[in-house]
Amino acid sequence: MACVSPDGKPTESGAKMLRALKSGLATPEEIAKDAGLPLFRVRSGVRELVEAGLAALEGGSYSITDTGSELVQ
Amino acid sequence: MEEEKEQVISLPRLGEPAPAFEAVTTHGVLKLEDFKGSWLIIFSHPADFTPVCTTEFMAFAEIYPELQKRGTELLGLSVDSVSSHIAWVRNVKEKTGVDIPFPIIADLNKEVSMLFGMIHPGQSKTETVRTVFIIDDKQIIRTILYYPLTTGRNMDEILRIIDALQTTDKNGVATPANWRPGDKVVVPPPNTQEGAEERTKQGYECVDWYLCTKKL
Structure with a gap:
């Protein structure tokens, strides 16, 4: 996993995406710009974050979950 | 007597959508659709820790900033494991100082290689030949290049093709x-x-x- 470590914690790039989500950004395009990551990495990364329960996807918009929120400052 | 069946796979052709895939890479699990909106160069190499491939990866890394200026991403592929790719990329960095910034598919089961016609048994039954697939921002295949195992690719030509295709589309x-x-x-x-x-x-x-x- 590129965004979530085997121990369930976000990697550096995963944490960047979570922080962007926590700030209210909701689309991969917005997150990529904010986190300074390539768009393809963010599309793949948010998918991982959702699978790990750290982010949620609803109606095409991403948001951070309570679990995800606890893992980033 | 059991009849041996050979699966016939249609190879990708210019002007057609690139075959969809989901693959394990050095940057996590990536799907073709993750690259939508960007141009993409998918290229295969025979094996990690081999001399010509190492020079090619260093050359691809060198042109990566120029490709990014053209809205183009790179995605490598071979039938090695992701651990092998990681070890090789780290070794290249350690020995030459060159950072490989793009993902590499670990196509151990040859799923993506077969979809793209990257294995040519006349050259090798187990390794991918040197292919280059240039895919546009709508995920249509615009160029296919094949190189033999012994000939390293020409980065100037790859950049030139991207420039030519984008000039054609724009004008x-x-x-x-x-x-x-x-x-x-x-x-x-x-x-x-x-x-x-x-x-x-x-x-x-x-x-x-x-x-x-x-x-x-």
């Missing part, structure tokens, strides 16, 4: 032999007799009605 023109950005481009030839009569009077530089060029 509705073609590009002549050995074209470079800034050179004259070819005006699409007319397809009616009336158009042919008019073409040489339209202010282009013409050899004849079917070969006219202009500056952009």
Whole structure:
């Protein structure tokens, strides 16, 4: 996993995406710009974050979950 | 007697959508659709820790900033494991100082290689040959290049093709032999007799009605 470590914690790039989500950004395009990551990495990364329960996807918009929120400052 | 069945897979062709895939890479699990909106170069190499491939990866890393300026991403592929890719990329960095910034598919089960026709048994039954697939932002295959195992790729030509294709898309023109950005481009030839009569009077530089060029 590129965004979530085997121990369930976000990697550096995963944490960047979570922080962007926590700030209210909701689309991969917005997150990529904010986190300074390539768009393809963010599309793949948010998918991982959702699978790990750290982010949620609803109606095409991403948001951070309570679990995800606890893992980033 | 058991009949041996051979699965026939249609190879990708120019102008057709690139085959969709989901693959384990050095940057996590990636799908073709993750690259939508960007141009993408998918290229295969025979094996990690081999000399020609190492020079190619260093050369791809060198042109990566230029590709990014053109909205183009890189995605490598071989039938090695992700651990092998990681070890190789780290070794290249350690020995040469070159950072490999793009993902590499670990195609151990050859799923993506088969989809893209990257294994040529006449060259090797177990390794991918050196292929280059240039895929546009709508995920249509625009160029396919095949190189033998012994010949490293030419990065200038790959950049030139990207420039040529993007110039064609932007301006509705073609590009002549050995074209470079800034050179004259070819005006699409007319397809009616009336158009042919008019073409040489339209202010282009013409050899004849079917070969006219202009500056952009």
